[in-house]
Amino acid sequence: MLPKVNQMLHYQIASSDEEEAAIEYKSRIADEQEDGLLIEIPISEKTGRYKRLFLGDELSVFFVSEDGIKNYFDSHVLGFKEDGVKLIKIVKPEPDRITKVQRRSFLRVPAELEIAVKMSNQVRFVCKTDDVGGGGISLVCDANWPLAAEQTLECWLLVPFRNGTIDHAFFKGEIVRVVELESGRKQAMIKYASIIDAERQKVIRYCFEKQLEYRNR
Known part of the structure; x- marks a missing residue:
């Protein structure tokens, strides 16, 4: 129906x-x-x-x-x-x-992946993600980077697959929220503002591979 x-x-x-x-x-x-x-x-x-x-x-x-x-x-x-x-x-x-069984909202997995970030003022830095998913990512970086909610970033995510290949997924992200961590660093929650399907599928494939890995432990 x-x-x-x-x-x-x-x-x-x-x-x-x-x-x-x-x-x-x-x-x-x-x-x-x-x-x-x-x-x-x-x-x-x-x-x-x-x-x-x-x-x-x-x-x-x-x-x-x-x-x-x-x-x-x-x-x-x-x-x-x-x-x-x-x-x-x-x-x-x-x-x-279409199913009558409720689906999980969105698949997201914890992952420390390398990500290169370019801010609107052309400042660039590299840090690690905290989790990744089909709808967005969160990253942890040094506190000196001036990140704030509603900022748009250009990001290149390093995505390793189980078969040993490594790929990059490019997207433009919008910062949803920034949190100051007890470690003195900061965490930024980012949603995809612009990402082509082929790039999103790389992230989703990585998430499914990690989910299978967790189930098989």
């Missing part, structure tokens, strides 16, 4: 910040296209505030069918359309990808 026009979607948005990733939003399906659904700007079910979405944002979605059953699927933002009001285009789910 596919969601229909005028049906309400409820979802969470991928974020490396656990508090933000737990927030539930809702929006109405305004129109349908062959390859996507056009939805209205999401609104927080708790606060009533609108949420800005970015190209590539991952969504964990459910809708309620007429018999009261929740149907879950994963999607991501494909683009935007102005039609009197701003609409957001997301991937339409394949019928066999």
Whole structure:
């Protein structure tokens, strides 16, 4: 069963910040296209505030069918359309990808991976991640780097795979939150503001490999 026009979607948005990733939003399906659904700007079910979405944002979605059953699927933002009001285009789910079992919001694993960062003032530095996932990463760096919420960074993540190959995943990230650590360093939670699917898939592949590694211990 596919969601229909005028049906309400409820979802969470991928974020490396656990508090933000737990927030539930809702929006109405305004129109349908062959390859996507056009939805209205999401609104927080708790606060009533609108949420800005970015190209590539991952969504964990459910809708309620007429018999009261929740149907879950994963999607991501494909683009935007102005039609009197701003609409957001997301991937339409394949019928066999819809499940009545709740999915985990987003796969994220602890990982100390090397990451090169370039700030908007052209300052560059290298540090390590604290965790990585399909929706974003968190990193730990020296306290002297002037990181702040809403800053945009260019990042190159070093991604090692189980077969011994090493790749780089490039993305532009937006800092969600910065925390001062007891060690005197700082931790930055970053969500992907811009990342192409091929680069995101490198990170997701790494996460799945690590998850399998943990299960086999």
